[in-house]
Amino acid sequence: xxxxxxxxxxxxxxxxxxxxxxxxxxxxxxxxxxxxxxxxxxxxxxxxxxxxxxxxxxxxxxxxxxxxxxxxxxxxxxxxxxxxxxxxxxxxxxxxxxxxxxxxxxxxxxxxxxxxxxxxxxxxxxxxxxxxxxxxxxxxxxxxxxxxxxxxxxxxxxxxxxxxxxxxxxxxxxxxxxxxxxxxxxxxxxxxxxxxxxxxxxxxxxxxxxxxxx
Numbered sequence: 001x002x003x004x005x006x007x008x009x010x011x012x013x014x015x016x017x018x019x020x021x022x023x024x025x026x027x028x029x030x031x032x033x034x035x036x037x038x039x040x041x042x043x044x045x046x047x048x049x050x051x052x053x054x055x056x057x058x059x060x061x062x063x064x065x066x067x068x069x070x071x072x073x074x075x076x077x078x079x080x081x082x083x084x085x086x087x088x089x090x091x092x093x094x095x096x097x098x099x100x101x102x103x104x105x106x107x108x109x110x111x112x113x114x115x116x117x118x119x120x121x122x123x124x125x126x127x128x129x130x131x132x133x134x135x136x137x138x139x140x141x142x143x144x145x146x147x148x149x150x151x152x153x154x155x156x157x158x159x160x161x162x163x164x165x166x167x168x169x170x171x172x173x174x175x176x177x178x179x180x181x182x183x184x185x186x187x188x189x190x191x192x193x194x195x196x197x198x199x200x201x202x203x204x205x206x207x208x209x210x211x212x213x214x
Contacts, residue, residue: 003026004025004026006028007030008029008030008031009032011032012032012034012035013034013037014037015042016042018040019039021041021042021043021044021045022044022045022046023043024048025048026043026048027049029043029049031054031055032055034055035055036059037058037059037060038058038060038065039065040063041062041063041065041067043069044066044068045068046068046070047070048070049066049069050093051071052066052069053075054075054076054077056077056079058077058079058080060082060083060084061082061084063086063107064085065084066087067091067122069091070093071091072094073094073096074088074097075098076103079100080100081105082103082104083103084107084119085117086116086122087120088120089123090122091124094124095124095147096128097125097129099134101130101131101132103134105138106138106141107119108139117140117163118143118145121143123147125145125148126170127148127151128145128148128150129152130152130153132156133156134154135156135157136157136158136159136161137157137161138164139161139163139184141165142168143164143167145168146169147170148168148170148171149170149171151174153175153177154177155177155179156179157179157180159181160180160182160183160184161184162185162187163185164184165187166188166190166191167190167191168191168194169190169191169193170193171193172193172195172196173194173195173196174188174194174197176203177200178201180200181203181205182205182207183199183203183206183210184210185207187211188210188211188214189209189212190212191211191214194211194214
């Protein structure tokens with residue numbers, strides 16, 4: 001009989017890469033409260049995984065951690081500082097995400113032709129909300145999140161970094177907060193159906209190609 005439910009001991013602090021990859025019978029996993037890292041492909045291809053609670057101790061989620069799972073929701077931890085690429089690749093159930101203000105870094109490579117970038121590339125995230133108090137939309141945060149239709153940016157945002165929304169081909173409009181001073185290069189490039197955007201009076205720097213091919 002396939003493994004269906006896992007309860008890990010409280011002594012665990014790291015779940016390394018591919019730890020549970022292809023455990024297709026797993027439905028639910030309880031992650032201990034002191035875990036700080038979920039490795040690359042940690043739960044990838046757990047095709048029946050529906051429930052996963054991530055404790056606020058987790059600071060790093062690596063590439064493709066939840067790829068090809070059956071999760072119907074995902075709450076990112078409040079202490080998250082790093083998020084890797086394509087964490088929900090192939091998942092269709094998670095349609096909304098909230099980005100905590102603790103986030104400091106987005107993983108990327110650009111090393112090989114065809115390398116896929118962006119945490120939500122390949123996902124079905126349609127609505128994204130950034131936590132109040134966030135000051136920066138990090139570079140490549142929503143890169144090629146083609147399902148994205150709606151973004152809620154708090155007024156605390158002052159910078160939209162490079163390629164933050166590049167290739168968000170489902171995005172039709174976005175409200176840029178009034179305190180945004182800088183929009184980085186390629187920030188909205190190739191948002192092919194973007195029809196409405198208002199640049200605030202406070203903005204003093206538009207990066208190269210920031211609206212290219214819109």
